Amino acid sequence: MLTTSEKEQIEQEIRQVPVKKAACIEALKIVQQHRRWVSDEGIRDVADILEMSPEEVDSVATFYNLIFRQPVGRHIILLCDSISCYVMGFRDLHRQLVNLLGIQYGQTTPDGRFTLLPNPCLGTCDHAPALMVDQDLYRDLAPDVLENILAKYT
Amino acid sequence: MERPLTQHITFPPLGLRQYEAVGGYQAARKAIRHMTPPEVTALVKESNLKGRGGAGFSTGMKWSFVPMDVSGPKYLVANADEMEPGTFKDRWLLEGNPHQLIEGMIVSAFAIQATESFVFLRWAYKAAAEEIRKAIQEAYDAGYLGKNILGSDYSLDMHLHTGVGRYMCGEETALLNSLEGKRATPRAKPPFPQVSGLFGKPTIVNNVETLSYIPHIVNKGAAWFQSLSHTADGGTKIYGVSGKVNKPGAWELPMGVTMRELIEEHAGGMKNGYRFRGVLPGGASTDFLVEEHMDVKMDFAGVAAAGSRLGTGTMVVLDDQTCPVGFVHNLEHFFAQESCGFCTPCREGLPWTEKLLWAIEQGQGREEDLALLASHATLLGPGNTFCALAPGAMEPLQSALKYFRDDFERHIKEQKCPYGDHIH
Amino acid sequence: MATIYIDNKAYTVKDGRNLLEVCLQLGINLPYFCWHPSLGSVGACRQCAIKVFKDEDDKKGRIMMSCMEPVRDNVRISVDDSEAAAFREHVIGWLMTNHPHDCAVCDEGGSCHLQDMTVMTGHSYRDYRFTKRTYRNQDLGPFLNHEMNRCIQCYRCVRFYKDYAGGKDLDVFAAHNHVYFGRQQPGRLENEFSGNLAEVCPTGVFTDKTLKSHYTRKWDMTYAPSVCQGCSLGCNTVAGERYGSIRQITSRYNGEVNGYFLCDRGRYGYEFVNSPQRIHQPAIRPHHNGTPSSDWIVAQAADKLRNGKAIGIGSPRASLESNFALRQLVGADHFYIGMSDMEHDHTALALKILRDGPVRTPSLHEVEKADMVLILGEDLTNTAPMLALAVRQAVRQEPMQDAIQTVHIAEWQDAAVREAMQDKKGPLFILHTFPTKLDELAARTQRGAPDNLARIAFAVSHALGAEIPAVNGLNDEERELVKEIVQALEAAERPLVISGYGSGNDAYMKAAANITWALHKKGKQPMLSLTVPECNSLGLEMLGGHRLDSALDVLRHGDADTLVILENDLYRRADKHIVDEMFRLAKEVIVVDHLYNPTAERATLILPAGTFAEADGTIVNNEGRAQRYYQVYVPKDQVQESWRWFLQIAEKAGIPRLNGLQNLDDIVWAMTVAVPALESIQELAPAADFRMAGQKIPREPHRYSGRTAMLANENVSEPKPPEDVDTPLSFTMEGFRGEPPAPLIPFFWSPGWNSVQSVNKFQSEIGGALHGGDPGKRLLEAHVNGRIPFFTEAPEPFVPMPGHVHLMPIYHIFGSDELSMHTSGIAGGAPEPFVIYLNPEDLHQWGASPGTWVNFEVDDHPYTMAVEANNWLPRGIAALNAGIRGAEVVDMPQCIRFSNVRTETI
Ligand SMILES: Cc1cc2nc3c(=O)[nH]c(=O)nc-3n(C[C@H](O)[C@H](O)[C@H](O)COP(=O)(O)O)c2cc1C
Numbered sequence A: 001m002l003t004t005s006e007k008e009q010i011e012q013e014i015r016q017v018p019v020k021k022a023a024c025i026e027a028l029k030i031v032q033q034h035r036r037w038v039s040d041e042g043i044r045d046v047a048d049i050l051e052m053s054p055e056e057v058d059s060v061a062t063f064y065n066l067i068f069r070q071p072v073g074r075h076i077i078l079l080c081d082s083i084s085c086y087v088m089g090f091r092d093l094h095r096q097l098v099n100l101l102g103i104q105y106g107q108t109t110p111d112g113r114f115t116l117l118p119n120p121c122l123g124t125c126d127h128a129p130a131l132m133v134d135q136d137l138y139r140d141l142a143p144d145v146l147e148n149i150l151a152k153y154t
Numbered sequence B: 001m002e003r004p005l006t007q008h009i010t011f012p013p014l015g016l017r018q019y020e021a022v023g024g025y026q027a028a029r030k031a032i033r034h035m036t037p038p039e040v041t042a043l044v045k046e047s048n049l050k051g052r053g054g055a056g057f058s059t060g061m062k063w064s065f066v067p068m069d070v071s072g073p074k075y076l077v078a079n080a081d082e083m084e085p086g087t088f089k090d091r092w093l094l095e096g097n098p099h100q101l102i103e104g105m106i107v108s109a110f111a112i113q114a115t116e117s118f119v120f121l122r123w124a125y126k127a128a129a130e131e132i133r134k135a136i137q138e139a140y141d142a143g144y145l146g147k148n149i150l151g152s153d154y155s156l157d158m159h160l161h162t163g164v165g166r167y168m169c170g171e172e173t174a175l176l177n178s179l180e181g182k183r184a185t186p187r188a189k190p191p192f193p194q195v196s197g198l199f200g201k202p203t204i205v206n207n208v209e210t211l212s213y214i215p216h217i218v219n220k221g222a223a224w225f226q227s228l229s230h231t232a233d234g235g236t237k238i239y240g241v242s243g244k245v246n247k248p249g250a251w252e253l254p255m256g257v258t259m260r261e262l263i264e265e266h267a268g269g270m271k272n273g274y275r276f277r278g279v280l281p282g283g284a285s286t287d288f289l290v291e292e293h294m295d296v297k298m299d300f301a302g303v304a305a306a307g308s309r310l311g312t313g314t315m316v317v318l319d320d321q322t323c324p325v326g327f328v329h330n331l332e333h334f335f336a337q338e339s340c341g342f343c344t345p346c347r348e349g350l351p352w353t354e355k356l357l358w359a360i361e362q363g364q365g366r367e368e369d370l371a372l373l374a375s376h377a378t379l380l381g382p383g384n385t386f387c388a389l390a391p392g393a394m395e396p397l398q399s400a401l402k403y404f405r406d407d408f409e410r411h412i413k414e415q416k417c418p419y420g421d422h423i424h
Numbered sequence C: 001m002a003t004i005y006i007d008n009k010a011y012t013v014k015d016g017r018n019l020l021e022v023c024l025q026l027g028i029n030l031p032y033f034c035w036h037p038s039l040g041s042v043g044a045c046r047q048c049a050i051k052v053f054k055d056e057d058d059k060k061g062r063i064m065m066s067c068m069e070p071v072r073d074n075v076r077i078s079v080d081d082s083e084a085a086a087f088r089e090h091v092i093g094w095l096m097t098n099h100p101h102d103c104a105v106c107d108e109g110g111s112c113h114l115q116d117m118t119v120m121t122g123h124s125y126r127d128y129r130f131t132k133r134t135y136r137n138q139d140l141g142p143f144l145n146h147e148m149n150r151c152i153q154c155y156r157c158v159r160f161y162k163d164y165a166g167g168k169d170l171d172v173f174a175a176h177n178h179v180y181f182g183r184q185q186p187g188r189l190e191n192e193f194s195g196n197l198a199e200v201c202p203t204g205v206f207t208d209k210t211l212k213s214h215y216t217r218k219w220d221m222t223y224a225p226s227v228c229q230g231c232s233l234g235c236n237t238v239a240g241e242r243y244g245s246i247r248q249i250t251s252r253y254n255g256e257v258n259g260y261f262l263c264d265r266g267r268y269g270y271e272f273v274n275s276p277q278r279i280h281q282p283a284i285r286p287h288h289n290g291t292p293s294s295d296w297i298v299a300q301a302a303d304k305l306r307n308g309k310a311i312g313i314g315s316p317r318a319s320l321e322s323n324f325a326l327r328q329l330v331g332a333d334h335f336y337i338g339m340s341d342m343e344h345d346h347t348a349l350a351l352k353i354l355r356d357g358p359v360r361t362p363s364l365h366e367v368e369k370a371d372m373v374l375i376l377g378e379d380l381t382n383t384a385p386m387l388a389l390a391v392r393q394a395v396r397q398e399p400m401q402d403a404i405q406t407v408h409i410a411e412w413q414d415a416a417v418r419e420a421m422q423d424k425k426g427p428l429f430i431l432h433t434f435p436t437k438l439d440e441l442a443a444r445t446q447r448g449a450p451d452n453l454a455r456i457a458f459a460v461s462h463a464l465g466a467e468i469p470a471v472n473g474l475n476d477e478e479r480e481l482v483k484e485i486v487q488a489l490e491a492a493e494r495p496l497v498i499s500g501y502g503s504g505n506d507a508y509m510k511a512a513a514n515i516t517w518a519l520h521k522k523g524k525q526p527m528l529s530l531t532v533p534e535c536n537s538l539g540l541e542m543l544g545g546h547r548l549d550s551a552l553d554v555l556r557h558g559d560a561d562t563l564v565i566l567e568n569d570l571y572r573r574a575d576k577h578i579v580d581e582m583f584r585l586a587k588e589v590i591v592v593d594h595l596y597n598p599t600a601e602r603a604t605l606i607l608p609a610g611t612f613a614e615a616d617g618t619i620v621n622n623e624g625r626a627q628r629y630y631q632v633y634v635p636k637d638q639v640q641e642s643w644r645w646f647l648q649i650a651e652k653a654g655i656p657r658l659n660g661l662q663n664l665d666d667i668v669w670a671m672t673v674a675v676p677a678l679e680s681i682q683e684l685a686p687a688a689d690f691r692m693a694g695q696k697i698p699r700e701p702h703r704y705s706g707r708t709a710m711l712a713n714e715n716v717s718e719p720k721p722p723e724d725v726d727t728p729l730s731f732t733m734e735g736f737r738g739e740p741p742a743p744l745i746p747f748f749w750s751p752g753w754n755s756v757q758s759v760n761k762f763q764s765e766i767g768g769a770l771h772g773g774d775p776g777k778r779l780l781e782a783h784v785n786g787r788i789p790f791f792t793e794a795p796e797p798f799v800p801m802p803g804h805v806h807l808m809p810i811y812h813i814f815g816s817d818e819l820s821m822h823t824s825g826i827a828g829g830a831p832e833p834f835v836i837y838l839n840p841e842d843l844h845q846w847g848a849s850p851g852t853w854v855n856f857e858v859d860d861h862p863y864t865m866a867v868e869a870n871n872w873l874p875r876g877i878a879a880l881n882a883g884i885r886g887a888e889v890v891d892m893p894q895c896i897r898f899s900n901v902r903t904e905t906i
């Protein structure tokens, strides 16, 4: 069940668009904001409020890589794996992250702290390699600073 | 040297009052109070401003296709999706001077008599989102947005939409689908968005850099705009360089500076111990240029004549210690992942290409693989696929096969990567 | 018209189409996947690539997708161009990278568009050497099998299911080469047209699950052109048989009727043919030892007829021929229409309106083109499913034409048209007591008691100038609705009013007639579509006969003592007590039917009748279109056409009215002589002696296999193939290999086109009529100069009567039809029998609660049923699931009074 505040936020988005369906992505974002990921139940709830079928909503949800349809950790690490970061050594960052976290792409640490995901270009190619943890962008990285960065997130 | 787009970029950016103090919102006043919408469009057409989103289509011309006599809403969208690998120019404008973009959008929206406007911003640009949200609110409060702007009959609303991933959202018709809350698959053209766009209504989609230029053109005129440039393509352009150079970064420079100037002067040349081998002149979906092209003028015609595209004008440099096969594999991996899955050649052809490159890089290449790669490069060309994603993806591949053929052949002959690389 | 050049040859073609359609129509084999004539073009698969040249001097040209390019005058294109051909081959190559290559175990094999296109493009060598991706499949319920690994992502399934049929529970998930087509969770597909996925899907992702349970390859079936028996619309089908059982029903294209599609009742409701409850042998009761021979039993029947005073009871689910033969056997004076009196009154009224009125009744194809629709008292999805699908398309008309004009695109540019239209819908008004699936498309829906809704419709006709008294006493809201409907009707160019039997209230039909007649009088061109209960209700009504209740009187008075009942379970037609009395009074009951049912249980003599699959016959749909279905195979045992039994009995009994009639052509001829209204039935199809190049038309594909071996366990010498004395079709694989006349096409096949997509080779225009015209003959045309007075008697307002409820039927696509319920998947979708729905307040007032039992009486006969609450029912109205197997028949509508409310729940 959606919480009152989720519902209110979604209703607010519905008022902005000419047809309810058009608020689909916004609604998914809202649910994800509150719960970190969108469960099957979340899909059904969004479908109900937008007068769509769960199929229609999930069709949209599964298209976008930043709507998470599986549980994720408390913090999401998005490691840029695109071309400038490739040239500038993101693979070393990746190796180091795997070492530090003990997980592969798409996995979450057993303590539920981090989920590690590859991500296309973060638009900061002049400061490659780069990654984001939640809202925070880290640039000009070298493997040895990663441990300190991760330490900031509990 | 004039740098109209970037001269007032600061971090944090200028607030509304500060922006006004440096001449901001004068163009909005001028256009809305003293010009008719067709006059604005005519001026932009005359300036010969070409879209900075990659395709380089004349902006004024694009606007002129919007039917002016239809009833109902019309839309203007700023394409701030910027997900082309190697591209980081719009971020600068978005974080550094959001009011410039908003003013550009107001004037552009006025020109096509749009009633609503959107900034379609990619998910990762968190700081930009904050600044834009703030700036939109300021513009509303100051009466530049909302009902009866500056006391005129003209009203315009503006919204910020942040995406949830997918490079496809940058393709303008896929972007519109995404704004409608749908899957970001592209639409067939015709009908063009100018006629049937967002919610089936006339819509203009322009790049952030394109729109940011509009206030300056309205303020200073078409001739001034032309005079900024070294070439027939008017204005300045934001160029960028990344890779193993001394000073990676972005700069606003007259349209038509040479590649040499960009790489050697502005980017400070190659890093110590690295040699230049090639460059993607305008993002991941442009053909490689190499040493012999150093003196190419970086404008639409100049880069095209050299066999590539100006694209976004942000370059990625390939150095002599990075394996070109791995480099191209990285690009094709990106494109294969980002294919929307709608049309066959792209959905199936790109993963195949990626796997071939992977095999070659891993030392499992076969002789016939090069022919297969080459055939994909033509088969996934423009017109054969539904949208421009796959043709774009083939540009670096086809030019790599041309310029770095030896590297590919050595991988296959030696059954390993000569650079000691492996894919990961 | 435009001139176009294809590979340097000039052709004159129609404007407005796309180049793919044009090429196909010209007979050029151009491969495609995502395009479908009913779904339009989206340009996804890139298979239909051609070269387009700027002008004569352009030698290079550009590759373009033919499905996305409109015909332009003087356009020069090439299909043979080597680059275009190479590209097309590569498209298959790409699609094959992940395809499992499991043709040998795939149900689609041999009728697979992907196989055909692979061969057509010449793709035969696999360059791809990497692994394939694999998917998990879903259980989609009893009708469709799901095998996602075979998917080639043409997007046709979702485009049909969602966009065309309005389904909600199928979609595309994920992106890039992981796109997946299915449901959000496994489960039964909810849309009533889901079965079309098996035909729409160009490969083996969605295949017919009922076929799977007795699987046979396309080339190994014996086929005949058939007509669906599921409802009154008469959709054309192809029925396939092997080893004496029906294996599969597919859609038989008919441009005027069902086009490419069928509903799930029609597609899957065939299992009754194979049912263990089939009557295979004649029987006589009290029990006779051994299996009686046909001759003996015919003699017995003839005796009974000669000695007794016989009356015949016909059937709306039997052919005209069988009904006519019975009528002649007993004499027209002794022939009774085998419908309930309600059904009979209803059908008679429909016939009168269509035959004598000045307004045309449309084909389904014409319905799709209506630009305004008013539905009165019908839940079409459940009473005439394909009509609901047609209305779905009609509702697009107005906004689509609008979009096409403002955006300058063609109708076939499907995605662009839908985008430009957004959610806009043409005017659709639905007045019905219950919610219906089409409500979501309606501009306005109005609920209420049938009489009250009919009054609104009468008021509409009055406002349009029907010469009837004004309808007084409507409230403001109702008057507003009247105004809205009138405006929409007047604004439309091709307005359509639909009504029928669905509420059991004739006032709706009368109002519908009034409305369209009034429009007609104003010089408009309205259409009027009326549903009737069964596949041959209208045909039977045209033949004529006495009312069923008068049969009881005749028996009571002793004027008859022998009943001959044709393909009819009388317990579904009338109150059990009445039927019981009829059987008590009759000395002899001769039943000719194909399934044991409660009526057959009462027979003293049973004759096994052929179903549609084992008989030739003609039926008349709700449009008055007579259509012929053909015997698919020769049944084992003594099953034969009912009419043939009657001819044999007549001969034995020496009844002159059927003298000398031997075969189908004879009886058709006799019928047209006796009933002039049926005259054009003679032209329905070529007569039995018709030959093409001196040969019969084979029911079996020329690759039919195993003929010598398939029955070797019974007899090592291959039997002589049975002969068909009734039609130009043969029961073998030998015969004419070319294209048969449209009414005689047993299956669609053309060299290189093994799947159903071969239909394009049989059409004179893509998506248009079959060569030589679509089969079927309309027997009713609007009586343009005829004047028939308006119906003046608007019903009185409905006022709940204290102590009573008005009981009305609710129909169900899965459940209300007798025969289709023998398919387990259909039965599984049917609602519970014995349940009465009531407004919760009524329920409360009756002292009942959901789930309790109630007793009530109709004509002094007691019934017991459970009650359930239903919020959308008005006070004083109760609803009962109609026709559900196991439920006792209550004539509806009916005013009932609950006599006893029990408190225990079910
Ligand atoms: C796959 C793909 C991705 C694109 N991404 C972007 C983008 O991120 N930003 C952008 O401005 N244009 C992008 N474009 C180009 C847009 O479709 C469109 O041409 C552009 O926004 C028009 O703006 P302009 O006329 O101002 O250049 C992309 C095109 C394709 C085919």
Ligand code: SF4
Pocket: C031, C032, C033, C034, C035, C041, C042, C043, C044, C045, C046, C047, C048, C049, C065, C066, C067, C068
């Ligand atoms: S996309 Fe067209 S292009 Fe293609 S077949 Fe499908 S049919 Fe055609």
Ligand code: FES
Pocket: A080, A081, A082, A083, A084, A085, A086, A121, A122, A123, A124, A125, A126, A128, A129, A130, B085, B086, B087
């Ligand atoms: S490639 Fe990593 S930020 Fe651009």
